[in-house]
Amino acid sequence: MIRTPHLKPSLVLTGLLSLLAYAPSFAQMQPDIPQPRGPVDLSDTSNLIIFIILPALVIVLYFFWRRAIKKRKAEREQEE
Numbered sequence: 001m002i003r004t005p006h007l008k009p010s011l012v013l014t015g016l017l018s019l020l021a022y023a024p025s026f027a028q029m030q031p032d033i034p035q036p037r038g039p040v041d042l043s044d045t046s047n048l049i050i051f052i053i054l055p056a057l058v059i060v061l062y063f064f065w066r067r068a069i070k071k072r073k074a075e076r077e078q079e080e
Contacts, residue, residue: 042048 040047
């Protein structure tokens with residue numbers, strides 16, 4: 001009689017979930033879409049705007065938005 005090692009159900013479930021997570025990500029690769037190669041050239045104006053200016057603008061606007069929310073919340077608390 002051949003003995004098989006007892007596998008924990010959590011180990012089997014983890015293995016199955018990892019295989020299921022890998023398959024859709026592999027299926028997402030499109031052959032006709034160009035892929036970026038190498039570092040970003042920041043001397044190009046469009047790359048500078050997309051990779052530096054827009055993210056910095058989003059971060060600054062986020063902090064202004066949070067400040068406005070805190071200010072409104074403080075005003076509501078003072079009214080009560």
